[in-house]
Amino acid sequence: MATAMQCKSQAYNLGPVTKIPEGEGRVFQVGPTAVAVFRVRGNGVRATQALCPHEAGPLADGLVGAGQLICPLHGFMFELATGKPIGNACPALKTYEIRVDETGDILLRLDH
């Protein structure tokens, strides 16, 4: 497996953070990769893989709060920051480096 250093890492500007209503998530299609991006209350952003490992639920449509994410299909819960499952045996979600820059745009780093 390639280490992070060897990985080709790309950064993308996803546009203004206000594209996502506060406390909600949206899917961004970045080349072949779909990423669920969440604008958590308090103005942070988080990014995870788009589909739940359980039964491919659309995670961007889930409820978020207190650093947690609930899949809308069957209520499986995950830690937003690490992708770790909470109270279920699902594999962890892939998470991505993401931040809001000084102009209010969302910047996402992706390893293709």
Place this chain on the structure above:
Amino acid sequence: MAKKQRLVVIGNGMAGARFVEDILTRRGNHLFDIVVFGDEPYGNYNRIRLSGVLAGTDDIDDIFYHPLAWYQDNGVTLHAGVRAGWIDRVCKVVHAAGGIAEPYDKLVIATGSTPYIPSLDGVTDETGAFKTGVFVFRTLDDCQGMIRYATHSRKIAVIGGGLLGLEAAWGLRNRGAEVHVVHVGPYLMDRQLDPSAGALLKQALENVGVSIHLETRTMAVLDERHVTGLTFSDGSTLDCDMVVIATGIRLNVDLAKQAGLLVNRGIVVHDDLSTQNDPDVYAIGECAQHRGQTYGLVAPLWRQAGILADRLTGRNPKAIYRRSKVSTTLKVVGLDLLVMGDKEPDHEGDEVVTFVEPSRGVYKKLIVRDGTLAGAIVLGDSHVAPRLLQIFDREEILPENRAELLFPSAEKSEAPGVGDLPDTAQICNCNGVSKGEIVAAVIAGHCSLKGVCAATRAGTGCGSCKPQIQALLSLVAGGLEVDDPAAHYYVPGVALTKAELIKAIRARDLRSVSAVFNALADGNEDPGSKPGLASLLKTIWGQAYEDERDARFINDRVHANIQNDGTFSVIPRIYGGVVTPRQLRLIADVAEKYHVPMIKITGGQRIDLLGIPKEQLPAVWEDLGMPSGHAYTKAFRTCKTCVGSEFCRYGLGDSTGLGIRIEKRFQGIETPHKLKLATAGCPRNCSEATTKDLGAIAIEGDKWEIYVGGAAGSRVRKGDVLCVVDSHDEVVNCMGRFMQYYREHGKYQERTYDFVERIGIDQLRRVLVDDAEGICQRLDRDIQAAVDAYVDPWKEGSDPVHPDQFAGALAPLGQVEIHAKPKG
């Protein structure tokens, strides 16, 4: 970082070790260096299950919570097998033999109890040790000693016919010995039972081969190098080669006394569990005395441990311990005995309800005080016990017909039969969880309903198996199950009941979900609690509610029901199930235009367009030009009708006209859970109105019967007749009144069939029909306001609350160079 404080715990038993665990789960190891003194040379184990070990039904390895290594792994210093010697409160140090001195900032005393030994002749030898063959039953060593000695014992006497004595007797009997219980009282377990129950228990134990000697006072233990018998006060004797003394306990309070702490029967503590005269010294567990009461059962001990951990770690610095309600179970296989609260009437007006069936050894007794359960004894019937325990713990109002408690209906009694099912039997049919998995989770320490459900996912689907899970929990945990306070909360993330929450929301003028979290939950936005709060706030504030869309479940953000592939279903409103050719054509056109994968006639007499992507929803609604059917939310859904007097040759009343009127009036009204209604034009009930949340059935004489709380889903229940009225107007009025009452009093996600059973149909009639509380006018006014405030949510298709409300996948603006390392 601030220097860690030193937290010293004296006692590593059920209370002390649990407390340490609670501190660790609250990340208290970042705040404290933790030191524990434990009398026994082990990690910590479940003392309550020693009875099972003695009986050979539990394995010793299975009763350990944590081995010694666990303490080390968690950075906890355990002095195992070291008894704390004395407490120096001036210098704040605990001393023990071998020069051990552990300074403390906070000290927790959880020293528990030791067996009480009556002054009998011949119990001990000249060194003060028990003579060979004499045992007490408290520790793992005691238990193992008994097991070893019993293998070559022929006849064993147990002194003491209380809970512990009987469990010891049963355990030893199970190992094949002849066992005699010698009890000084007039009947067995005389502290917990009444004479009738005591007599039946005696019979039950005799049936399994345990001999019982009542009103027999032991005077001396006879021995010739080892035990040979007992002599009694009447001069008689009993030959035996082993004696177990189980005559009660003595609280271990000497250490606290020597330290100058106030000790009554136990160490006296405040509601914050600190001792009377030293705010840095706490006492929990059996040795603590709170408001005059000491507790020897595990649930209150664990409650105390959790509360103190909450306080000391700052998770909830204001947590206080209030008294516990105690119940106890005799852990003897095949003998079901549960006792709670008072055993005899004690107040004027107390009502006693009893049922006795001597031949089967069944005895049930309830003490009813002010409509609630003040106490109960249940012997020989495991079916009713869990429900009674729940009613007792939660101080629920009893049903008027007390027999319902003693003899649950056939439907309900199905659940507790789970004990007889094989381990492979599937209990939760939603998540496919077997009995074996649930039992394993309980054994692994998940001792609350919520805990078991979270660990196994059982009961997290439709929830209809929860009574069975509760029954298994009670069966396996054997009285160890803990009441989960969160079960009483409206939503898990805010520690208040619905009534308390409404009060706080009104008093503090909280109009948005985030405002509620900030004011009432330390800003901790539990995601699972958001939709419930949103629903409640809308009910309380109506148009003055500050809507935050992220608090809504996805269905309510986009006004459609999410499907297993992430697409949505669209169900337009078809009032009363009556359509026009134009509507049918429109629907067909839309289905073709958008290549709708499936068109389905629903059970609610509507048409469902399935498989619509989110981004197409606005266009589909626009083309349909019909209002939302709300088939995706916790609200009034639909009113199913039959053709009634319009066409049916049996029709007595106009059920279609009524259904259409109901649906036009109440469409979209939010309720704690969905509402499905029906109207039927005659008692043939073709629209199945008796099994709907609300139903109206035309009967002879131009009258309508109104049914509430019916169900034909995961549960099947015939609704109760709320009242009989004379006109459509009255039906509509009465249904609205019920809805508003349900909106105000229903728990979030509580269907009407549970709501009606919880409140009771008699009470509903008193409030909603007889207006006994004088609130009917107000209810009518409030539901009218909700009706007036209705706006078709599909209008958001052309006027979205956010430009990307219905967005599908978005694209990035482009690639960028990032020089600095991004922060998360």
